[in-house]
Amino acid sequence: MNRIKQKLKEDKKILSIYFSAGYPNLEDTVQIIQELEKNGVDLIEIGLPFSDPLADGPTIQESSTIALKNGMNTALLFQQLRDIRKSVSIPLILMGYFNPVLQYGVAEFCAKCEEIGIDGLILPDLPLDVYKQEYETIFKKHGLINVFLITPQTSDERINAIDKASDGFIYMVSSASTTGAKQGFGIEQSDYFERIAQMDLDNPQIVGFGISNSETFEQATQKAKGAIIGSAFIKHLTANGVHGIADFVSQIR
Amino acid sequence: MNSYHADERGYYGEFGGAFIPEMLYPNCEELRQNYLSIMEEPSFKDEFHQLLKDYVGRPTPLYFAKRLSEKYNTKIYLKREDLCHTGAHKVNNTIGQILMAKKLGKHRIIAETGAGQHGVATATVCALMGIECVVYMGEIDIARQAPNVARMKMLGAEVRPATSGSKTLKDATNEAIRDWINNPVDTHYIIGSVVGPHPYPDMVARFQSVISEEIKGQLLEKEGRQNPDYVVACVGGGSNAAGAFYHYLDVPEVGIIAVEAAGKGIDSGESAATSALGKVGIIHGSKTLLMQTQDGQITEPYSISAGLDYPGVGPMHAHLYTSGRGEFISITDDDAMKAGLELCKLEGIIPAIESSHALAIFEDRKFQPEDVVVVNLSGRGDKDLQNYIDYFKL
Numbered sequence: 206m207n208r209i210k211q212k213l214k215e216d217k218k219i220l221s222i223y224f225s226a227g228y229p230n231l232e233d234t235v236q237i238i239q240e241l242e243k244n245g246v247d248l249i250e251i252g253l254p255f256s257d258p259l260a261d262g263p264t265i266q267e268s269s270t271i272a273l274k275n276g277m278n279t280a281l282l283f284q285q286l287r288d289i290r291k292s293v294s295i296p297l298i299l300m301g302y303f304n305p306v307l308q309y310g311v312a313e314f315c316a317k318c319e320e321i322g323i324d325g326l327i328l329p330d331l332p333l334d335v336y337k338q339e340y341e342t343i344f345k346k347h348g349l350i351n352v353f354l355i356t357p358q359t360s361d362e363r364i365n366a367i368d369k370a371s372d373g374f375i376y377m378v379s380s381a382s383t384t385g386a387k388q389g390f391g392i393e394q395s396d397y398f399e400r401i402a403q404m405d406l407d408n409p410q411i412v413g414f415g416i417s418n419s420e421t422f423e424q425a426t427q428k429a430k431g432a433i434i435g436s437a438f439i440k441h442l443t444a445n446g447v448h449g450i451a452d453f454v455s456q457i458r
Numbered sequence: 459m460n461s462y463h464a465d466e467r468g469y470y471g472e473f474g475g476a477f478i479p480e481m482l483y484p485n486c487e488e489l490r491q492n493y494l495s496i497m498e499e500p501s502f503k504d505e506f507h508q509l510l511k512d513y514v515g516r517p518t519p520l521y522f523a524k525r526l527s528e529k530y531n532t533k534i535y536l537k538r539e540d541l542c543h544t545g546a547h548k549v550n551n552t553i554g555q556i557l558m559a560k561k562l563g564k565h566r567i568i569a570e571t572g573a574g575q576h577g578v579a580t581a582t583v584c585a586l587m588g589i590e591c592v593v594y595m596g597e598i599d600i601a602r603q604a605p606n607v608a609r610m611k612m613l614g615a616e617v618r619p620a621t622s623g624s625k626t627l628k629d630a631t632n633e634a635i636r637d638w639i640n641n642p643v644d645t646h647y648i649i650g651s652v653v654g655p656h657p658y659p660d661m662v663a664r665f666q667s668v669i670s671e672e673i674k675g676q677l678l679e680k681e682g683r684q685n686p687d688y689v690v691a692c693v694g695g696g697s698n699a700a701g702a703f704y705h706y707l708d709v710p711e712v713g714i715i716a717v718e719a720a721g722k723g724i725d726s727g728e729s730a731a732t733s734a735l736g737k738v739g740i741i742h743g744s745k746t747l748l749m750q751t752q753d754g755q756i757t758e759p760y761s762i763s764a765g766l767d768y769p770g771v772g773p774m775h776a777h778l779y780t781s782g783r784g785e786f787i788s789i790t791d792d793d794a795m796k797a798g799l800e801l802c803k804l805e806g807i808i809p810a811i812e813s814s815h816a817l818a819i820f821e822d823r824k825f826q827p828e829d830v831v832v833v834n835l836s837g838r839g840d841k842d843l844q845n846y847i848d849y850f851k852l
Contacts, residue, residue, distance in 0.1 A: 256755040257628065257741070259635045260479040266622050278753040303477060304740040308754030329479035330740065354480040358642050363483070378481060381642045 208296040208324045209350050209373045212247055213409055219431025220422070220457060221248035221411060222438050223300065225268040226285075227277025228254075233447055234285045235292075240450040242295040248411075250327065250433065251286075253279060253301030260329050262385035264436040268443075279309045283317050290322035298352065300327040311340055315347040325350035325373055333370060341370075352376050357397045361404065368406045377401060377410040377429060385436030387415045390424050402428040422457050462707035462783055464663075464774070468656020471781060473773035476655035478743045481639040485647075486743075488562065490657045496561045497554075497664060509553050510668060513586070514543045516550075518669075520676035520832070525804040526817075532825035535686070536807070536835045537673055539698060546810065546837030547666060547698045548579035552648055554665035556583040559646035566590045566645040570634040572599055572627035573764030574606025575837065576650030581615035591615040594633040596626040599764065606841065624758045627768055631742050651695025652772030655743030659700075659772050666701025673832055674705055681830055688713040688825065691834040692815040694730070694766035696775045698836035703778075713785065715823070716775055717816045719761035720788035730759035731788035732771045733779045741769065747776040762791035762845065763811040765837070789818040795849050797821070798839065810837030811845060 212219065222241050226234050234251070241249055254272040258265060289297070299318065306314050306328060318326070326349055331340070336351060344351050350373035355364050358381060367375060379394055380387050394415075401410060409430035416425050417437035425432040434457065441453045461471075468474045468490075476486055496502055510516040518538045527534045539547040552569075559567060567584050569591070571577030577593040584591035593610055597619040600607055610617050623629040631654075638647045652659040652666075674684040689706055691699035693716045706712040721729035729735060736747035741756060748770035749757045761767045771779075778784030789797075798814030801807050809817065813836045825831055839846065846852065 256623065256757075257632055259632045259742070260481060260639060262636070263622070270623065273755060278755075280753070302740075304750070304756070305754035307739060308737070308750065308752065330477045330743070332475075332477060332483075335475065335477070356481050356484075356642075358484040359480060360484070381481065382640050383481075383636045386640060 207348060207350055207373070208294070209248065209298070212296050213374060213430065218426040219247045219411055221250060221431055221433040222246050223250040223252055223433055223435035224438060224442065225252040225254055225265060225272045226282050227272030227275045228268040228439070229271070229442055229446065231275040231277060232285070234282065235289060236447050237450070238289060238293055238295070238297070240447060241454070242293045244451050244454040246295065246454060247431065248296050248298065250298045250300045253282060253299055253305055255302040255305060258302060260383055262383040262436060264385045264439050268439045279305050283321060286321045296324045297322065298325040298327055299323055303328045303331045312343050315343050315349055318349055319347035323349065325352055327352045327376060329354055333367060337370060354378050357381060357393065364401070364404060364406070368408055371408045373408065374430065375406065375408050375410045376433070377412045379412050379415045379425065382414060384414055388417070389421060390415060398428045419457050462774070462778065464656070464660040468660060470773045470777035472738070473744070473746050473776040474656055474659060475745050476743055477740045477745060478655045481642065482635070482655070482743070485638060485642055486655050492562065493558065493657050493661050496558055502557060502561065506554055506557055510550065514549050514553065515541060516668065517672045517676070518542060520673060520680065522680065523805050526801065529804065530820040530825070531827050533828070533830045535677070535830065535832045537669060537702065537832055539669065539834060539836045540807070540809065540813070540838035544579050544582050545840060546575050546579070547669065547701060548576045548650060549582065550668055550701065551650065551662050551665045551697060552576070552579040552583045555646070555648040556587050556589065559589070559648070560587065562646060564644060564646035566641065567648055568592045568594065568634050568637050568645055569648045569650060570594050570627065570630040571650065572596070572630065572767060573841065574599070574603045574610065575765060575841065577615070577617070578606055578609045578613070580648050580650070581610040581613035584615060585613045592637065593617050594620050594630040594637070596620045596624070596630045598625045599627065599630070603764065626758065628756065635742065651697040651768070652700040652774055653695040653742055653744055653770060659744065659774060662697055663700040663704055663774060666697050667704035669698070669701035669834060670703065670705040673702070677830070677832070685709055685712050686832045687829040688715055688831045689834070690715040690717065690816050690819060690831060692717045692766060692812050692836060693771055693775055694719070694768045694812065695770070696772040698834050700772060700774055702832070702834035714778060714783060715785045715787060715819065716778065717819055718786060718788045719763055719766035719794070719815055720790045721760045721762070723790055724788060728760035730761040730766050730768065732769065733786040734788060736770065744773050746770050746773045747779065763794065763815065765810065765812040766815065787819050787823060789815045793818040793821065798846070799850065807835070808839035809835055810839050811842045813837055
């Protein structure tokens, strides 16, 4: 069974961490993954850097730009990850924008993911209808779970369509924002969290955007299955490097 | 038969669509569901055409360029978009979109701008309607386009520097999109070209189509026929070209010539000739031809003309190129500057450097003496004076 699905069955709140591959240093990728697993993180999203990350705020943009300057690219990331399954068993997701995947070749990209032991993909600018028409069979053939996003503005009708197309979890964007933009949750978020919980979806939801510490992690996971931390983790990496990962994770839970 | 226009999903052949993150879906979907019916409303049409006439100064003349025609031994007409209010065709689209925004109940406008022409055209219509306006502009462009920054400020717009990436047009577009993600309810994004996710390329092309609509009537008057043998326009993102080509797209006897900026030469590494240098990919929510690395990172284009300095082309143009319907020519900085100066001397018209690219094709691309060739003179050269001064040491 896919490692993501396995993990979601566990009776616990999921802590997922995002980082940009190739940041702060080109060769940090494997060590970051190992440290995150060692410190009890449940899921890892490995960011494939892109020149024009239009859904991301300044922190992830900056890390992405530096990663590219460091020399990161798709082929190199695959090379760095080629033996990753010898040392970790944590579910791994690649997250990025669609253009680099398209240039690598979607079929080749998915085949490579399977070979390495990647469990899922998050490609925010690959729309639902295009995925279903052109790519779903390829993803499935290689055992990859495709994760879709919903936002507070997504209609119930569309959420149901996304739920039907999903086979793992739904990435629940906490507020109308780019990544790392907002601090803390207000009444608007609790209403939204409640509304989604009431919908009784088939797929569990993991909340992302705006989670930076134990307080926001608690709030986000009251109704949802888990939460994702990206910008706050990258800021911590910037300040403390790979060796600060244990401290960071222990502050969250 | 309607093959060179967008289909209902916003595709031109394999190009177009809406490759957007979910955060943008409600806004784009609202626009997609409503733009055609709003544009059909009599009250919308009346106000749009009234403003184009009384405020923009349309119809713009179709001028027979006698001396230019003599020199190149063919019949050259210039469509005088340079005479539009604010100095270029850009305002046709911003008038349309500000009315669209009002119909959709939006009360805040955002826009991106490169050289500042679209920013000025947006700030202008926002002043006209009394609507809040934020224009994103690359930090580098702000430094080199000071007069247009001042114009936008005088018109009441806030100019926000885009400090990410290469700090130019593509980054200003990214920042505008990020603003829209953060303000999904009250804000309308006025994109300045036939780029971006569906329905933008089609909507902007429709607003600009007034150009070819007028050409048809004016040519009938002057030549006794609606169709020229060729229509020529420069292409950055491609909005003036989309407007000039629009009513001729499915008229096979009209030759379509799109002129791109070769910069310092196609193989120089400093160019914006997307048809020659681009590959199929996704930029700003649209599947089209774009300049990128092998790894799919979008690269920075170069042209002396800021308006042609975009790493992609609109999906309509990508389709015109790959289908062979359009003839694509690229013109270097030097040839464009020479053609700009030539128009000054022969016809007493100072063109925008963008438009000078379209004028520069006559040196190598020969036409028959009886051919009727319409060149879209998309903008005037006032904004480029400093460039002309520096280049010709005036």
